[in-house]
Amino acid sequence: MAPPEILQPSRVRTVHLDNGLKILVQELHTSPLVSVWCWYRVGSGDESPGHTGVSHWVEHMNFKGTAHIPRDEMKGIVERFGGSWNGYTWIDQTTYLETAGHDALDTLLFIEAERMAYGLYEPEDCESERTVIISELQGGENDPDQLLDTEVTASAFRAHPYRHPTIGWIDDLRSMTRDDLFSHYRRHYVPGNATLVVVGDVDTEDVLKRAEAHFGKIPPSLRPVRHRPLEPQQIGERRVLLEREGTTAYLKCVWHAPGVGDPDFFPLLVLDAALTGAKGVNLWTSFRGTPPQRKARLYTALVERGLASVVSGSLVATHEPFLYNISLTAMDGVALSSLEEALTVEIERVRQHGLAEEEVARAKRQLRARLVFENDSVTNVAHQLGYFETVAGPGVFETVGSRVQAVTAPQVADAASRLLANDKRTVGWFRPLRPAA
Amino acid sequence: MSSAVTSGLSPVRHVLSNGVAAIVQETAFSPAVTINLAFHAGSLYEPDDRVGLASFLARVIDRGTETRSADDIADILDDRGVVPKVSVNRHVLTLACTCLSEDFDDVLALLADVARHPSFPDNEIEKRRAETITAIRQDEDNPGVRAGESLQALLYGPDHPYGRPAKGRVETVERFSRADLMAHHAARFAPATLFVVIAGEVRAADAIARVDRMFSDWKGSPSRDRGVPAVPARASRRQTIVEMPDKPQADIAYGFTSISRLDPSYHSHWVMNTILGQFGLGGRLAENIRERQGMAYYVFSSFDPSLGPGPLVIRAGVDPGNVERTIAAIDAEVGALGREGATARELEETRRYLIGSIPRMLENNPNIATFLQTAEFFGLGLDYDRRLPALLQAVTLADVNAAAAGVLDPARAAIAVAGPTVARVEP
Numbered sequence: 023m024a025p026p027e028i029l030q031p032s033r034v035r036t037v038h039l040d041n042g043l044k045i046l047v048q049e050l051h052t053s054p055l056v057s058v059w060c061w062y063r064v065g066s067g068d069e070s071p072g073h074t075g076v077s078h079w080v081e082h083m084n085f086k087g088t089a090h091i092p093r094d095e096m097k098g099i100v101e102r103f104g105g106s107w108n109g110y111t112w113i114d115q116t117t118y119l120e121t122a123g124h125d126a127l128d129t130l131l132f133i134e135a136e137r138m139a140y141g142l143y144e145p146e147d148c149e150s151e152r153t154v155i156i157s158e159l160q161g162g163e164n165d166p167d168q169l170l171d172t173e174v175t176a177s178a179f180r181a182h183p184y185r186h187p188t189i190g191w192i193d194d195l196r197s198m199t200r201d202d203l204f205s206h207y208r209r210h211y212v213p214g215n216a217t218l219v220v221v222g223d224v225d226t227e228d229v230l231k232r233a234e235a236h237f238g239k240i241p242p243s244l245r246p247v248r249h250r251p252l253e254p255q256q257i258g259e260r261r262v263l264l265e266r267e268g269t270t271a272y273l274k275c276v277w278h279a280p281g282v283g284d285p286d287f288f289p290l291l292v293l294d295a296a297l298t299g300a301k302g303v304n305l306w307t308s309f310r311g312t313p314p315q316r317k318a319r320l321y322t323a324l325v326e327r328g329l330a331s332v333v334s335g336s337l338v339a340t341h342e343p344f345l346y347n348i349s350l351t352a353m354d355g356v357a358l359s360s361l362e363e364a365l366t367v368e369i370e371r372v373r374q375h376g377l378a379e380e381e382v383a384r385a386k387r388q389l390r391a392r393l394v395f396e397n398d399s400v401t402n403v404a405h406q407l408g409y410f411e412t413v414a415g416p417g418v419f420e421t422v423g424s425r426v427q428a429v430t431a432p433q434v435a436d437a438a439s440r441l442l443a444n445d446k447r448t449v450g451w452f453r454p455l456r457p458a459a
Numbered sequence: 460m461s462s463a464v465t466s467g468l469s470p471v472r473h474v475l476s477n478g479v480a481a482i483v484q485e486t487a488f489s490p491a492v493t494i495n496l497a498f499h500a501g502s503l504y505e506p507d508d509r510v511g512l513a514s515f516l517a518r519v520i521d522r523g524t525e526t527r528s529a530d531d532i533a534d535i536l537d538d539r540g541v542v543p544k545v546s547v548n549r550h551v552l553t554l555a556c557t558c559l560s561e562d563f564d565d566v567l568a569l570l571a572d573v574a575r576h577p578s579f580p581d582n583e584i585e586k587r588r589a590e591t592i593t594a595i596r597q598d599e600d601n602p603g604v605r606a607g608e609s610l611q612a613l614l615y616g617p618d619h620p621y622g623r624p625a626k627g628r629v630e631t632v633e634r635f636s637r638a639d640l641m642a643h644h645a646a647r648f649a650p651a652t653l654f655v656v657i658a659g660e661v662r663a664a665d666a667i668a669r670v671d672r673m674f675s676d677w678k679g680s681p682s683r684d685r686g687v688p689a690v691p692a693r694a695s696r697r698q699t700i701v702e703m704p705d706k707p708q709a710d711i712a713y714g715f716t717s718i719s720r721l722d723p724s725y726h727s728h729w730v731m732n733t734i735l736g737q738f739g740l741g742g743r744l745a746e747n748i749r750e751r752q753g754m755a756y757y758v759f760s761s762f763d764p765s766l767g768p769g770p771l772v773i774r775a776g777v778d779p780g781n782v783e784r785t786i787a788a789i790d791a792e793v794g795a796l797g798r799e800g801a802t803a804r805e806l807e808e809t810r811r812y813l814i815g816s817i818p819r820m821l822e823n824n825p826n827i828a829t830f831l832q833t834a835e836f837f838g839l840g841l842d843y844d845r846r847l848p849a850l851l852q853a854v855t856l857a858d859v860n861a862a863a864a865g866v867l868d869p870a871r872a873a874i875a876v877a878g879p880t881v882a883r884v885e886p
Contacts, residue, residue, distance in 0.1 A: 104815015391540030
């Protein structure tokens with residue numbers, strides 16, 4: 023029996039300004055709040071060698087003051103409305119957000135218009151941010167799991183720019199100049215490359231009128247063309263071994279995964295739910311906390327048998343093929359070779375025999391619930407609308423629920439057998455060395 | 460069906476004849492419900508030679524009941540996409556989860572069974588023990604955790620319940636037995652120690668009726684409540700260094716003990732901490748250390764008062780060569796706010812920010828459940844979210860400055876640094 027439809031059809035209004043800016047508005051009157059996000063179709067996948075990390079650094083610079091918002095007034099401009107603000111950069115996108123009381127709407131639109139067109143990029147601000155970002159990078163490297171992730175990702179790609187970390191390589195961070203940052207900013211921060219998303223306790227017509235007033239005067243500019251080399255087909259297993267001081271061993275296994283527009287994406291999403299528990303499709307909430315995984319295959323095979331203390335899987339919606347990632351924390355005292363062997367047995371089993379109907383049904387039920395949980399606030403709804411519009415294109419987000427439900431067991435088996443082959447994987451080990459006494 | 464939350468919460472509270480309290484807030488965000496079962500059973504109640512027992516119980520409690528195997532429980536949860544999160548702080552153990560509204564009855568029934576009749580099967584204890592030891596080993600390699608735990612021990616002493624590591628130590632976890640778990644459960648899980656908080660798309664009357672059905676026949680009384688042992692007064696500055704030579708970045712934890720959540724000056728302290736290390740990127744601290752000096756990606760202060768005097772803690776992650784400079788900058792900001800106080804403008808913008816933040820604190824069901832749980836635990840009243848603006852508005856500059864003067868004094872700071880010690884830190 024099909025479950026009743028609980029994912030409400032979204033009532034989104036889409037409008038384009040004359041200068042090319044796309045605007046999505048959804049009224050949600052459940053809280054006296056508004057969430058404003060401005061998305062740019064640029065991320066670390068658009069960077070070239072020597073300039074890795076430029077998108078993320080530009081994101082940092084866009085909190086530093088603009089032509090009409092002096093630097094010292096940037097602090098407090100959102101807080102005045104009880105608001106919070108943030109931004110993030112990843113491989114396909116850069117985004118800025120504020121969630122605040124609904125009376126902040128006009129100010130939030132003003133801030134985002136300023137950010138799009140009038141950033142200052144004072145040389146001394148660029149310099150002081152250089153060391154902040156290097157500190158961000160080094161903080162991440164304190165975590166062996168993250169260090170391994172960076173190395174495995176870099177090994178899995180030969181040509182495609184998804185190979186380098188979003189924060190950039192340290193030498194590029196040391197050598198990039200203010201002009202590198204500013205020219206990247208001017209090239210990508212144009213109306214035709216952006217999507218403004220407004221969700222909350224607002225009136226759609228009022229939002230559109232105000233958005234036109236703030237953004238309409240920004241001149242149109244051509245949307246930058248994306249140049250991304252194709253990743254050659256992987257023809258043999260790749261391996262990474264990291265040995266450093268530490269206490270715990272980690273194992274990662276990654277395969278090239280379909281982009282969100284590929285017919286294999288949703289079957290692989292269901293497969294991941296059956297292997298490691300359903301996460302949903304919200305980049306922020308997906309990996310917070312543990313997924314429902316006690317019956318998941320890799321949990322029962324690895325955690326319940328005492329080989330791993332944690333198992334997690336990750337398939338994220340991306341524009342082009344990225345990675346399906348399975349990460350394991352070895353139980354204290356368990357050798358990485360035993361863990362890898364047990365993982366390989368399970369992957370081969372699903373490649374050869376697929377999933378049982380009841381496993382597919384459970385995975386789909388989990389995903390149905392997760393899609394509800396991850397859209398529980400104006401901030402999360404706005405995130406999902408903008409994310410899918412930017413990464414996947416118009417109209418995809420609305421179909422996620424039905425596409426999950428349409429996945430069949432044979433589709434999952436077919437995707438598993440083609441995508442998860444041993445000669446297409448990259449395996450990473452972090453082997454801890456005990457500190458010298 | 461439910462009314463939208465547009466002008467503050469309107470929770471319904473009902474106490475069963477055996478003492479179980481139920482607090483329900485109807486919302487209309489999405490067809491989902493968050494359930495928190497909160498017990499006065501946190502780490503404070505661990506026997507002194509069983510450090511980490513409450514945290515360990517949290518890992519095992521939902522792995523079998525008198526009538527359900529771990530596998531039966533896994534079936535119910537995984538079929539509904541539900542993940543119970545069992546968390547422990549110093550005073551409270553919370554069994555929390557979010558489920559679809561259509562699954563509310565089944566999930567509440569399961570949680571009630573888990574809370575009332577856990578069986579702590581031996582094979583589950585062994586599996587969770589190995590996981591816990593692995594997690595403790597991971598913490599040993601994490602400069603953030605090492606600095607934080609070292610600071611708690613410096614502030615409260617290593618044997619005070621507020622100063623001990625929440626997960627325990629490998630040698631204590633190795634000794635935990637089924638009898639220890641049964642004893643902690645028998646002592647602290649009882650109707651009088653339970654309050655149930657529910658927020659979501661569910662009728663309050665129906666939810667309370669379900670709580671009544673699940674818990675009204677429960678009898679029994681808990682062990683005596685345990686007060687918070689006295690916190691030693693510290694008159695001098697002290698520090699500790701955890702050598703982690705292979706790490707790229709050093710983690711600094713710098714702090715003080717402060718007040719109880721029940722102290723009448725709580726809201727003044729909250730405003731003071733926001734000015735010091737929260738407002739914007741991280742208050743005065745981030746303005747100095749991140750924005751002016753470019754030394755840290757994160758620097759902030761947090762303030763976590765409980766029944767006993769909670770800590771006010773400043774955290775920063777910096778290049779090992781900048782540890783000394785960072786501590787000097789923290790000293791300067793802490794000293795300035797402690798001695799000279801805040802400005803009228805800071806007070807005004809901070810009050811406005813905190814009052815304006817209240818709807819955001821209540822943006823979704825899990826946040827509302829947490830807010831109501833805190834209000835119930837500290838006895839703040841069902842209308843606390845509505846009284847909060849006036850409480851914050853009433854905070855004066857003199858109040859903030861008194862709070863700052865009472866807590867912030869570099870000469871009494873406790874400092875823990877974990878990482879490679881390129882630079883030596885002088886006390």
